[in-house]
Amino acid sequence: MVEPALVCHGGAGHGARDQPGVDIASAAGWDVLTSGGTALQAVLDAVMIMEDDTRLNAGTGGRMRDDGSVQLDAAVATSDGRLGMVMAIEETPNPILVAAELLDEPFHALAGEGARTWADSKGVQRAPVVGSPRPIASDTVGAIAREQSGALAVASSTGGCTGRPPGRVGDTPLWGSGLWCDANIGVAATGIGESIIEELLSYRVAAEHQRNGGDLAAALNWGIDQFSPDIQVGLIALDTSNSGLGLANTGMPWAAQL
Numbered sequence: 001m002v003e004p005a006l007v008c009h010g011g012a013g014h015g016a017r018d019q020p021g022v023d024i025a026s027a028a029g030w031d032v033l034t035s036g037g038t039a040l041q042a043v044l045d046a047v048m049i050m051e052d053d054t055r056l057n058a059g060t061g062g063r064m065r066d067d068g069s070v071q072l073d074a075a076v077a078t079s080d081g082r083l084g085m086v087m088a089i090e091e092t093p094n095p096i097l098v099a100a101e102l103l104d105e106p107f108h109a110l111a112g113e114g115a116r117t118w119a120d121s122k123g124v125q126r127a128p129v130v131g132s133p134r135p136i137a138s139d140t141v142g143a144i145a146r147e148q149s150g151a152l153a154v155a156s157s158t159g160g161c162t163g164r165p166p167g168r169v170g171d172t173p174l175w176g177s178g179l180w181c182d183a184n185i186g187v188a189a190t191g192i193g194e195s196i197i198e199e200l201l202s203y204r205v206a207a208e209h210q211r212n213g214g215d216l217a218a219a220l221n222w223g224i225d226q227f228s229p230d231i232q233v234g235l236i237a238l239d240t241s242n243s244g245l246g247l248a249n250t251g252m253p254w255a256a257q258l
């Protein structure tokens with residue numbers, strides 16, 4: 001039996017005024033874990049709360065594309081090797097639920113209208129998402145949890161970067177770039193997706209953590225150091241020792257329950 005733990009973030013580029021939404025999500029995920037719930041349920045509950053928070057760029061607060069549409073990306077992964085990724089889905093207030101439905105399917109990723117039609121078959125709510133024109137370039141929400149068995153889960157959800165064309169996919173739903181989860185560590189990224197994809201950031205932070213003997217702070221610093229300061233980027237990570245951290249080269253509300 002290990003101690004449960006949880007780390008959440010509300011996106012690189014956000015300031016202190018968005019901290020309360022992250023704290024509420026973190027407390028909800030913590031309630032799941034301390035009641036004996038799974039890491040997967042904890043990250044799904046935390047991310048859903050942040051998707052429902054219109055101040056944060058995910059779900060109902062998703063940023064508009066350059067044509068005014070709101071297309072959302074989300075992904076979830078578990079340390080037992082399950083993975084679900086959904087990209088550019090519309091009319092879906094909680095895309096993380098579509099990603100979760102994919103965990104036990106023989107395919108890992110769905111995009112666009114096909115994703116939405118498949119979500120209908122799974123009973124995931126279809127509803128208009130008005131989205132947010134808030135003139136912030138980007139951000140994302142994410143959560144990583146460790147349950148009492150030691151199992152880890154990572155979930156991320158985003159509206160992407162303001163002003164990108166419909167169909168654009170950033171790092172958030174991409175395995176190895178926006179998220180990573182194995183038996184030792186969970187990692188989630190936020191920031192300028194194109195740059196994060198180029199660096200395969202989340203996987204490489206996990207590899208650095210293994211290379212350096214399990215120093216989480218050093219691994220996150222190494223990850224942030226791969227970017228010039230004008231490229232907003234943030235990371236959260238949680239490992240199987242008692243370490244959980246967030247780090248960004250800009251404002252990023254985050255919370256840890258350790």
Ligand code: ASP
Pocket residue numbers: 011012137138139140158159160161169170171172189190191192193194196
């Ligand atoms: N990484 C997200 C994207 O590029 C946005 C963000 O986290 O800032 O879609």
